[in-house]
Amino acid sequence: MTGELTQGRIVIVGASLAGLRAAETLRAEGFGGELTLVGDEPHPPYDRPPLSKQVLLGRVAAADAGLPARRPVDAHWKLGVRASGVDPVTKEVLLADGGRLPYDRLLIATGTRARPWPNPEEARLDGVLTVRTMEDAAGLAERLDAGPRRVLVIGAGFTGSEIASACRERGLAVTVAERGPAPLVGALGGTLGAFAARLQRAHGVHLRCGVTVTSLLGSGGRLTGAEFSDGTRIEADVAVVALGAVRNTEWLADSGLAAGPRGLACDAGCRAFTMYGIVTDDVFVAGDVARFPHPLFEYQMLSLEHWGNAVEQAEVAAHNMVSPGPRRRPHLAVPAFWSSQFGLNIKSVGVPTFSDQVTIAQGSVEEGRLVVVYGYRGRVTAAVSVNRAKWLEHYRRLIETAAPFPPAPGAADRPEAPRVVPSDVPDPKVLSHGPTVALTGHLPDRRLAVVRPAG
Amino acid sequence: MSTETLLERINDYAHRADPYPLYAELREHGVARQNDGSFLVGTYHEVAALLHDPRISSDVRHRTDPDEVRARSDGLPPSFIAVDDPEHDRLRRLAMRPFGPPHSPGRIDALHGALVGIAGELIDGFRGRDRIDLVDDFAYPLPVTVICRLLGVPREDMPALRAWTDTVIASLDRSPGEETWERQQAGTAARTEMAEYLGELADRRRADPADDMISALVHDAGPEGPLARWELMTTLTLLMIAGHETTVNLITNGMLTLLRQPDALERLRREPELMPSAVEELLRYEPPVQMLPQRTPLTDIEVGGVTVPRGAPLYLMLASANRDPLRFEDPDRFDPARRDNEHFGFGSGVHSCFGAPLARLEAQVALAALLRRLEGPRLVADPPPYRHSPILRGPRHLLIDCTTKDDGAPGES
Ligand SMILES: Cc1cc2nc3c(=O)[nH]c(=O)nc-3n(C[C@H](O)[C@H](O)[C@H](O)COP(=O)(O)OP(=O)(O)OC[C@H]3O[C@@H](n4cnc5c(N)ncnc54)[C@H](O)[C@@H]3O)c2cc1C
Ligand code: HEM
Numbered sequence: 078m079t080g081e082l083t084q085g086r087i088v089i090v091g092a093s094l095a096g097l098r099a100a101e102t103l104r105a106e107g108f109g110g111e112l113t114l115v116g117d118e119p120h121p122p123y124d125r126p127p128l129s130k131q132v133l134l135g136r137v138a139a140a141d142a143g144l145p146a147r148r149p150v151d152a153h154w155k156l157g158v159r160a161s162g163v164d165p166v167t168k169e170v171l172l173a174d175g176g177r178l179p180y181d182r183l184l185i186a187t188g189t190r191a192r193p194w195p196n197p198e199e200a201r202l203d204g205v206l207t208v209r210t211m212e213d214a215a216g217l218a219e220r221l222d223a224g225p226r227r228v229l230v231i232g233a234g235f236t237g238s239e240i241a242s243a244c245r246e247r248g249l250a251v252t253v254a255e256r257g258p259a260p261l262v263g264a265l266g267g268t269l270g271a272f273a274a275r276l277q278r279a280h281g282v283h284l285r286c287g288v289t290v291t292s293l294l295g296s297g298g299r300l301t302g303a304e305f306s307d308g309t310r311i312e313a314d315v316a317v318v319a320l321g322a323v324r325n326t327e328w329l330a331d332s333g334l335a336a337g338p339r340g341l342a343c344d345a346g347c348r349a350f351t352m353y354g355i356v357t358d359d360v361f362v363a364g365d366v367a368r369f370p371h372p373l374f375e376y377q378m379l380s381l382e383h384w385g386n387a388v389e390q391a392e393v394a395a396h397n398m399v400s401p402g403p404r405r406r407p408h409l410a411v412p413a414f415w416s417s418q419f420g421l422n423i424k425s426v427g428v429p430t431f432s433d434q435v436t437i438a439q440g441s442v443e444e445g446r447l448v449v450v451y452g453y454r455g456r457v458t459a460a461v462s463v464n465r466a467k468w469l470e471h472y473r474r475l476i477e478t479a480a481p482f483p484p485a486p487g488a489a490d491r492p493e494a495p496r497v498v499p500s501d502v503p504d505p506k507v508l509s510h511g512p513t514v515a516l517t518g519h520l521p522d523r524r525l526a527v528v529r530p531a532g
Numbered sequence: 533m534s535t536e537t538l539l540e541r542i543n544d545y546a547h548r549a550d551p552y553p554l555y556a557e558l559r560e561h562g563v564a565r566q567n568d569g570s571f572l573v574g575t576y577h578e579v580a581a582l583l584h585d586p587r588i589s590s591d592v593r594h595r596t597d598p599d600e601v602r603a604r605s606d607g608l609p610p611s612f613i614a615v616d617d618p619e620h621d622r623l624r625r626l627a628m629r630p631f632g633p634p635h636s637p638g639r640i641d642a643l644h645g646a647l648v649g650i651a652g653e654l655i656d657g658f659r660g661r662d663r664i665d666l667v668d669d670f671a672y673p674l675p676v677t678v679i680c681r682l683l684g685v686p687r688e689d690m691p692a693l694r695a696w697t698d699t700v701i702a703s704l705d706r707s708p709g710e711e712t713w714e715r716q717q718a719g720t721a722a723r724t725e726m727a728e729y730l731g732e733l734a735d736r737r738r739a740d741p742a743d744d745m746i747s748a749l750v751h752d753a754g755p756e757g758p759l760a761r762w763e764l765m766t767t768l769t770l771l772m773i774a775g776h777e778t779t780v781n782l783i784t785n786g787m788l789t790l791l792r793q794p795d796a797l798e799r800l801r802r803e804p805e806l807m808p809s810a811v812e813e814l815l816r817y818e819p820p821v822q823m824l825p826q827r828t829p830l831t832d833i834e835v836g837g838v839t840v841p842r843g844a845p846l847y848l849m850l851a852s853a854n855r856d857p858l859r860f861e862d863p864d865r866f867d868p869a870r871r872d873n874e875h876f877g878f879g880s881g882v883h884s885c886f887g888a889p890l891a892r893l894e895a896q897v898a899l900a901a902l903l904r905r906l907e908g909p910r911l912v913a914d915p916p917p918y919r920h921s922p923i924l925r926g927p928r929h930l931l932i933d934c935t936t937k938d939d940g941a942p943g944e945s
Contacts, residue, residue, distance in 0.1 A: 440617075444618060446618065446621065448586075467584075467881055467882045467884075468881075470584040471585050471586060474581055474584070487586075487830045488586035488587055488830075489586060489591075489616035490616065490617040490618045
């Protein structure tokens with residue numbers, strides 16, 4: 078190994094999941110130089126998934142969601158400090174407090190933030206919240222403790238649905254407003270969307286799909302209710318805005334890097350691109366802020382908001398930061414995600430939105446336990462399980478090997494040939510009909526993408 | 533070149549002490565069809581794929597061979613280890629309620645003190661002796677006492693359960709022999725008697741609950757309702773047998789391995805915090821369950837370029853997969869600090885070992901106590917005499933010469 082790569086100065090901007098795991102990996106792989114982590118939150122790294130689950134049920138205090146360290150990282154921690162820019166020429170990170178941090182290699186892991194309610198005045202009403210940080214979750218938990226008469230959740234993606242679930246578990250009245258035809262439909266398509274809608278209603282959620290909230294109503298600075306696009310109104314003391322995430326890339330506007338609303342683009346080795354599409358060799362990206370090409374999904378640039386992706390990508394980025402070219406690894410992990418809501422464990426592998434058809438390969442909607450498999454142009458691209466997570470390993474393999482869709486029938490718990498229906502997700506980007514790519518090798522350093530000619 | 537098939541040679545008692553060269557041969561051959569129409573798979577990635585494949589059944593009633601189907605069709609219905617989803621899933625979930633998370637997260641941890649106490653008492657019994665049989669004096673009574681305490685089986689009934697269990701285990705052995713049929717009949721009878729005993733015990737607990745798992749099973753049913761009586765009987769029988777026989781071999785194989793590798797033994801004495809990873813390594817290196825002989829494809833499937841037809845007996849050779857050089861670095865080396873150790877000691881997938889948290893704790897406590905208190909332990913015979921079974925493989929006896937220290941460890945009584 079070349080000595081200089083394990084020495085020098087590394088700066089990581091973003092001190093959360095990806096930042097921490099990268100720091101640990103750098104040390105584990107022998108980086109002996111100076112390591113600095115910059116994070117604008119005042120806390121040491123903590124874990125976000127519990128914020129919309131256990132924290133809202135009062136099982137874990139928001140302040141106890143800290144991420145356990147895997148190993149000492151021996152770093153300078155600049156917490157509560159925002160990075161305001163990067164000077165790629167002098168190789169410095171500019172800090173909002175006026176400081177400058179020189180680096181030899183830089184890792185950008187600034188993640189995302191909650192998309193705010195578009196009307197700033199309404200967003201300032203007391204009782205209107207988002208959930209992304211520890212403070213957010215503590216604030217919401219406190220409001221739920223106070224026993225609001227009704228909670229309005231705007232947006233029925235994963236976070237919104239989990240929050241609605243926590244409210245119902247606490248016996249609170251909750252209205253969920255979703256512009257789309259069903260909860261989770263944007264992420265999981267029509268079959269599971271319909272399932273989720275029935276599930277929410279069965280748990281007493283007042284679910285309103287196909288409408289938008291046009292305004293939040295207030296009186297004396299406090300939220301009192303909301304008006305919908307169909308003219309109806311409800312009363313509510315709390316409104317949780319769960320409209321998805323915004324990538325924290327604005328601070329990179331003058332950096333010359335390929336940063337925009339969809340993230341900071343990088344290559345398969347986590348190296349950032351400049352705005353001209355030229356790959357850098359000293360700026361790396363990982364976690365929710367990254368956009369990266371994935372061979373299994375026809376090299377589309379994926380932006381994922383997945384805990385597991387943040388960890389794996391951080392590990393690959395850190396490895397590549399201290400490894401010479403031939404020893405670098407691609408980030409080829411198959412995306413995976415989980416959610417728990419309404420007593421169910423939902424898990425996903427692959428990219429469900431990258432699909433044109435789905436089939437229920439195991440179990441059934443009636444049992445409330447099932448595996449839905451997604452296909453795109455005749456090959457398996459994703460699978461989602463409801464209370465059946467142990468089977469997903471099998472489908473991960475099918476995705477990795479670009480196995481034909483629909484998968485061969487014969488599962489013990491789904492003996493008849495499965496019915497294939499349209500996946501009803503927003504169409505994947507228009508693609509040329511290309512060759513199929515599969516992954517081979519099982520060890521991280523032996524993984525390869527192999528291309529099979531079209532036909 | 534031997535004319536026997538690989539399976540016959542693996543089953544041959546002569547190879548019991550060291551089957552690993554045969555497994556290496558198996559991995560060379562890839563998926564191997566045997567003369568009797570069964571298939572052996574011994575490479576890691578192929579075993580992994582099959583363990584997770586929903587088209588692979590654990591229910592031998594799906595075999596093409598009518599004799600096999602018949603052999604399993606008399607007596608009680610199969611327990612959840614031998615049926616498929618969704619039935620398996622429901623039964624396993626109901627059994628898990630009183631055993632582990634999410635409903636009973638503390639049950640196993642709560643046993644820690646009792647376990648340390650039982651191990652300590654058994655070792656106290658070695659005092660004044662300079663030779664012990666690790667199997668009969670320690671590795672057998674420990675898990676049996678624990679599983680009986682967990683379930684709530686009275687002490688005085690333990691010998692009867694031991695006898696039934698031995699008979700059932702003997703009947704699992706599919707290696708050809710004169711008494712195969714008799715063994716199976718006896719096994720079926722013993723399993724039924726044991727199940728009836730456990731069913732009656734459950735009836736008593738229904739009327740008069742105690743602080744044990746059987747009481748919890750009959751009283752805290754959960755939203756899906758309780759297990760039917762016969763389901764309760766087969767489930768308890770499964771827990772009893774599975775909780776009995778495997779841990780014995782893990783503890784015994786563990787001591788045997790450490791006595792063969794004095795460096796590792798010394799290291800564990802110096803760094804007792806390595807024990808959890810050493811136990812994982814033992815589960816890889818000398819797994820008590822060497823193979824899963826009960827799998828059957830429900831449809832023709834392709835594995836490693838070979839088509840295994842529907843209904844054919846499929847043997848997943850866990851111990852072989854655990855030594856696959858394509859998966860593990862230096863696989864024949866015992867490395868108590870090994871990382872990246874996703875072994876198949878507990879299987880994998882939906883049937884992966886239900887009792888794994890308990891088994892891990894038992895082995896960790898047992899081996900730690902032995903290392904702390906046995907002075908100058910030496911093997912009397914190497915290899916030791918083995919049990920007959922090639923499936924649940926382990927020494928029948930393990931004689932060790934040693935002296936026994938009093939337990940000076942603080943807070944461990
Ligand atoms: C409520 C909630 C529930 C979730 N549940 C799940 C789940 O169930 N399953 C799952 O797979 N994933 C879940 N996720 C997603 C998961 O938490 C994220 O994928 C993960 O946090 C991404 O980690 P990251 O380090 O890339 O980004 P982040 O965690 O977003 O961290 C980025 C950090 O950088 C800081 N930062 C931003 N800009 C700057 C700057 N200019 N200067 C300094 N610091 C800056 C941010 O304040 C933040 O601390 C959930 C997320 C939320 C919010
Ligand atoms: C070292 C000790 C142990 C080992 C090596 C071991 C190994 C295994 C293996 C390999 C399987 C998978 C079987 C298959 O896939 O067909 C299994 C299943 C099982 N084990 Fe264990 N086991 C051990 C201890 C225990 C204990 C202590 C218990 C009980 C408390 C237990 C209960 C079970 C049960 C109930 C199953 C069936 C699970 C299912 O089908 O879902 N085991 N075990």
